[in-house]
């Protein structure tokens with residue numbers, strides 16, 4: 166399995182970069198986790214439109230779905246050009262029926278409903294879901310293939326459910342949006358220390374921090390995570406490649 170970071174910002178994209186999103190590849194299949202602001206322009210430096218096999222959407226906040234509309238325009242244009250021969254599936258929960266309905270568009274993308282605590286075969290991947298704790302309904306994803314596993318927490322506060330869900334994964338891609346001085350003041354997200362605790366309690370091999378704040382010294386998030394987690398910790402960065 167190969168993971169490529171498309172973007173790593175929380176809330177909005179930092180200049181010239183994209184919000185948190187990842188390309189996960191196995192056996193020539195390309196699965197994209199979240200599709201927020203500036204994701205498409207970065208993704209298209211890596212893949213052509215007809216090579217995008219499926220999308221996973223964690224929740225319907227703009228920094229996770231902002232580029233779905235332009236993805237649909239790209240798919241429509243490439244269908245008209247004869248480059249795209251089937252709709253691109255976009256997997257997401259349907260707790261928000263209005264937002265879910267927007268994922269299906271003119272036969273070029275198709276919304277595919279995800280349930281909580283369920284597993285799906287998507288290309289070569291087994292994708293499992295776990296609800297997180299966030300102001301809107303949100304799903305974390307565990308993606309497995311060829312005996313390897315990566316967990317994407319998506320957006321969440323601390324929840325013990327993610328410790329069980331992430332157990333034994335090779336890589337944990339955790340959101341880490343909150344500096345220690347804002348713990349308890351900024352809701353719906355994890356501190357670096359909590360991301361480290363999640364990694365430690367889950368027994369994962371490696372921790373990657375994403376959904377990063379645009380302000381402050383982000384190395385503090387790494388240092389905080391290392392207080393709890395004995396394995397390697399790093400900040401996600403554009404076009405970072407993780408092989409597992």
Ligand SMILES: [Zn+2]
Pocket residue numbers: 224226299320
């Ligand atoms: Zn969110």
